[in-house]
Amino acid sequence: xxxxxxxxxxxxxxxxxxxxxxxxxxxxxxxxxxxxxxxxxxxxxxxxxxxxxxxxxxxxxxxxxxxxxxxxxxxxxxxxxxxxxxxxxxxxxxxxxxxxxxxxxxxxxxxxxxxxxxxxxxxxxxxxxxxxxxxxxxxxxxxxxxxxxxxxxxxxxxxxxxxxxxxxxxxxxxxxxxxxxxxxxxxxxxxxxxxxxxxxxxxxxxxxxxxxxxxxxxxxxxxxxxxxxxxxxxxxxxxxxxxxxxxxxxxxxxxxxxxxxxxxxxxxxxxxxxxxxxxxxxxxxxxxxxx
Numbered sequence: 412x413x414x415x416x417x418x419x420x421x422x423x424x425x426x427x428x429x430x431x432x433x434x435x436x437x438x439x440x441x442x443x444x445x446x447x448x449x450x451x452x453x454x455x456x457x458x459x460x461x462x463x464x465x466x467x468x469x470x471x472x473x474x475x476x477x478x479x480x481x482x483x484x485x486x487x488x489x490x491x492x493x494x495x496x497x498x499x500x501x502x503x504x505x506x507x508x509x510x511x512x513x514x515x516x517x518x519x520x521x522x523x524x525x526x527x528x529x530x531x532x533x534x535x536x537x538x539x540x541x542x543x544x545x546x547x548x549x550x551x552x553x554x555x556x557x558x559x560x561x562x563x564x565x566x567x568x569x570x571x572x573x574x575x576x577x578x579x580x581x582x583x584x585x586x587x588x589x590x591x592x593x594x595x596x597x598x599x600x601x602x603x604x605x606x607x608x609x610x611x612x613x614x615x616x617x618x619x620x621x622x623x624x625x626x627x628x629x630x631x632x633x634x635x636x637x638x639x640x641x642x643x644x645x646x647x648x649x650x651x652x653x654x655x656x657x658x659x660x661x662x663x664x665x666x667x668x669x670x671x672x673x674x675x676x677x678x679x680x681x682x683x684x685x686x687x688x689x690x691x692x693x694x695x696x697x698x699x700x701x702x
Contacts, residue, residue, distance in 0.1 A: 412476040412518055414442055415621035421449050421457055423625065425634060430462035430470060434477065434500075464507045472628055473511065475504060475529055476518035490520040490574045491686060498690050501525045505532035514631045516541065516624055517642075522573050523683050526642045527649040528690065539631060540642030542573020543651025544623040545616075546602065547640050550579060553601045557594055560586055567593075568640060568666055569602070571650050571679035577602070578675045583666035633659030648680045649687075 413433070420426045429446065433439035439461045446459045467473055479496035483489060497519050508515070511533055517526040517540045526540030546569035555562040567584030569577050579602075581593035609616045629635045636658070642651045645663055654661040668676065 412478075412615075412617060412620060412624075413474065415617040416474055416476070416624050417442065417446060417459075418449065419621055419625050421446050421455060421459070422453060424455075426457050428470075429457055429459040430467055431459065432462055432464050432467070436461070464504055468508065468511055470513055471632060472514040472516065473508065474516045474518065474624055474628075475501065475525075477501065477504065478519060488575050490522070491524075493520050494524060494686060494690070497521075497525060498528060499694060501528050502532055502694055505529045508533050508535065511535045513537065514628070515539070516627050516631070518620060518624060520573070521686065523642045523649055523651065524687050524690070527644070527683075527687055530644065530649075537631065538643075539627055540573075540649075540651070541620060541623050541627060542642060543568075543570055543577070543640035544626065545619050546573060546577050546651070548619065548623070549602055549605050550598065553598055553605070554584070554586070554591075554593065557597060558586060558591070568653055570640060570652050570665070571676050572683055573642070573651055575603075576675065576679040576682055577651075578668075578672055578679060580666045580668065580672060582669040582672060630654075630656035631659060631661075638664060648684070650676070650680060650683060 417429055417431060420429055431439050431443050443459055443461055450457060450459065477500045479493065479500055481493065481496040483492045485492035501519055505528065515529060515535050515538045517529050517538065519525045522540045522542040526538060530538035550567055550569045551562055551565040554567060555565050564587045568580045570580060571578035579595065579598060581595060584591055584593055606616055626639055627641055630637060630639050636656055638653050638655045640651050640653050642649055643654065645652055653664045655664045
C-alpha cells in the first residue's frame with residue numbers, strides 16, 4: 412500500500428518531498444531508488460528519501476499503513492483478524508509521532524480500531540481512517556452495474572465499520588436524483604466478494620485504497636472541496652461517516668437512516684468499541700513504547 416500511495420504522490424504534482432519509512436531499511440531504500448527512477452522519467456520536482464518516523468513531525472501529512480507479518484486464515488471478519496498483530500506496530504508509531512500536528516491518514520486494518528488507537532496514543536487531532544470511502548465506491552459501482560446506469564448517476568453511501576458490519580445506506584440512495592429499490596442481498600454479496608476477487612487475483616487490494624488515500628489527502632489538506640467518507644471520532648464513536656471538506660475543514664453530513672440502518676450502525680459501533688477494549692492485553696509495555 413505504501414508503495415502504491417508513494418507512486419501516486421510522486422505523479423500527483425503537488426508534493427514537494429516524500430519521506431519513506433519501513434520496517435526494513437532495505438525495502439525503504441529500494442522504494443526510494445524506484446521512486447527516484449520515476450522522478451527522472453517524469454522530470455518531477457519531488458524530493459524523496461528514507462527517514463525514521465521520528466523525523467516526520469514537520470510533514471504536512473503522514474500515511475500510516477504498516478502491516479505485521481501474520482497469516483490471515485479468517486473467512487469472516489477478515490480485516491478484524493489483524494487486530495492483535497497490527498496494534499503494537501500502530502501503537503509504536505503513535506508514540507513516536509506523539510503531538511503530531513499535521514494530518515494523519517490511517518490505512519492499517521482493522522482501520523476503524525487502528526485509527527482510534529493512533530489518535531488516542533499520539534494525541535493528534537487530525538486523524539482520519541480509510542475504509543468507508545472504498546466501500547462507498549464499490550457500492551456505487553455495484554449498483555450502477557446492477558441497474559445498468561452510469562456510476563455518476565448513483566448517489567449512495569456505506570458508513571460505519573470497514574468490514575463485515577458496514578452499513579449500506581439504502582434508504583437514502585438515489586439514482587438520477589430519485590429513490591431506488593436497492594437489491595440489498597445482491598449488493599451485500601458483491602461488497603463481500605469484490606475484495607476477495609481482487610485479493611485472489613493480485614494478492615491484495617492496492618489501487619482502490621491508494622486512490623482513497625490520495626482523495627483524503629487532497630480534501631484534508633484543502634486542495635479540493637467535497638464529501639468523502641472517512642473514519643473519525645463522532646460523538647465519542649470512531650466509525651466511517653461522510654465528511655464535507657471546505658478549505659480543509661470537515662463538517663459531518665450523515666445521511667438520514669431508517670430504523671434498520673440506525674440499528675446496524677449501533678451494532679457496528681458496539682463491535683468496534685468492544686474490539687478496541689480487547690487491545691489492552693496485547694499492548695505490553697515493551698510493545699506499546701518505542702525504544
